[in-house]
Amino acid sequence: MSALCEATGADVSQVSYAVGIDTRIGPKFLNASVGFGGSCFQKDILNLVYICECNGLPEVAEYWKQVIKINDYQKNRFVNRVVASMFNTVANKKVAILGFAFKKDTGDTRETPAIDVCKGLLGDKARLSIYDPQVAEDQIQRDLTMKKFDWDHPLHLQPMSPTTVKQVSNVWDAYEATKDAHAVCILTEWDEFKTLDFQRIYDNMQKPAFIFDGRNIVNPAKLREIGFIVYSIGKPLDAWLEDMPAVA
Structure with a gap:
């Protein structure tokens, strides 16, 4: 939608x-949002797929598979929007990732959409600076090097190489994460992100300064007044973004 x-x-x-x-x-x-995560929702859907297939209902099973696929589509669409908006490449550009947990007030990263978003950006050679108030650095590193099951290709696993993970730094302050960044991606709806000093952030970022809000927690109009180019999930785009290449 x-x-x-x-x-x-x-x-x-x-x-x-x-x-x-x-x-x-x-x-x-x-x-x-940028996509759902957590330990239960996807697992329960996949269990439903299995039950349907075991009971001779392939059409019903395929219907529920699409829920997982559309969630993957949403994460890929977010990554594609970031890359397309930033002149079709994020190679060697610093992207600040605000939030890694699948939802606020938890350190749980199971199936968090941040994993796929970060991997997608790393695939285009971005440099990531990640801040989450409750997720430890070693957990983020494990998540980014974890092999992922590909539903369409059951024998295809997608590991993230240790070399690529060197493009990732973990910090414990949102202002440090965004310093000298070309873009900010908000991936978890932590309350503290709503009250950040965005003028300070803008002053310390590369220009043009982009914000990609995957949780719709910031006020796009106020950020545009500061000077940011803003993309918020499901919101009307900046005129500048509308002129960029189409994103699936």
């Missing part, structure tokens, strides 16, 4: 509000 909103100039927050007015649905779990 966020992809459709961006393509049509709509605001995904307004769509979420309108759908949530129906009390049979409610407003919970309708917020758009």
